[in-house]
Amino acid sequence: DAGITQSPRHxxxxxxxxxxxxxHQTENHRYMYWYRQxxxxxxxLIHYSYGVKDTDKGEVSDGYSVSRSKTEDFLLTLESAxxxxxxxxxxxxxxxxxxxxxxxxxxxxxxxx
Amino acid sequence: xQKVTQAQTEISVVEKEDVTLDCVYETRDTTYYLFWYKQPPxxxxxxxxxxxxxxxxxxxxxxxxxxxxxxxxSFNFTITASQVVDSAVYFCxxxxxxxxxxxxxxxxxxxxxxxxx
Numbered sequence: 001d002a003g004i005t006q007s008p009r010h011x012x013x014x015x016x017x018x019x020x021x022x023x024h025q026t027e028n029h030r031y032m033y034w035y036r037q038x039x040x041x042x043x044x045l046i047h048y049s050y051g052v053k054d055t056d057k058g059e060v061s062d063g064y065s066v067s068r069s070k071t072e073d074f075l076l077t078l079e080s081a082x083x084x085x086x087x088x089x090x091x092x093x094x095x096x097x098x099x100x101x102x103x104x105x106x107x108x109x110x111x112x113x
Numbered sequence: 114x115q116k117v118t119q120a121q122t123e124i125s126v127v128e129k130e131d132v133t134l135d136c137v138y139e140t141r142d143t144t145y146y147l148f149w150y151k152q153p154p155x156x157x158x159x160x161x162x163x164x165x166x167x168x169x170x171x172x173x174x175x176x177x178x179x180x181x182x183x184x185x186x187s188f189n190f191t192i193t194a195s196q197v198v199d200s201a202v203y204f205c206x207x208x209x210x211x212x213x214x215x216x217x218x219x220x221x222x223x224x225x226x227x228x229x230x
Contacts, residue, residue, distance in 0.1 A: 101146075
């Protein structure tokens with residue numbers, strides 16, 4: 001199994017508070033991704049990273065920012081959480097160079113009250 | 114723009130039946146990749162298969178088989194002799210390279226498969 005961990009695994013917060021989710025990999029892969037999963041929508045890409053300090057937006061990036069200061073860590077920040085951001089968040093990494101199947105972390109369930 | 118459609122929201126079968134999960138995609142690129150992922154009730158996402166746009170050869174892995182047809186933009190997944198352990202949500206996904214590096218992947222909404230004993 002790919003070495004990907006997410007923290008926290010569960011979080012309940014209140015509207016308007018900042019939240020940071022962490023994804024940590026031990027595979028030294030270049031590409032990392034943040035998705036959210038909501039019923040009826042499958043997984044939707046929030047942001048992705050193609051290297052240290054290199055990131056780009058996905059299809060649902062509004063209200064989210066990311067940072068990647070080292071290869072193994074990719075942080076997702078909700079600057080001011082809203083109830084619409086209640087979701088399950090998955091981090092993923094790409095596999096071997098040239099093979100772009102993704103391997104996913106266990107997910108973080110975030111509830112914004 | 115990329116799009117992946119899984120028209121079947123839920124499918125229910127009885128154990129040992131064969132079942133096919135449909136996936137239709139849209140892309141303007143000539144080079145792209147297609148995937149299937151499984152999400153069992155425990156919630157993790159498991160990679161099942163990858164296909165690139167130049168390889169239309171069908172693939173079989175045990176009770177699983179995949180049929181890729183570029184002419185109809187489809188990448189269907191068949192489970193033969195289904196088992197209760199196959200109960201899960203299955204996602205089809207399409208991936209294209211992007212100028213900034215790496216790939217962007219679009220997932221379908223998923224098909225929830227119930228296999229009853």
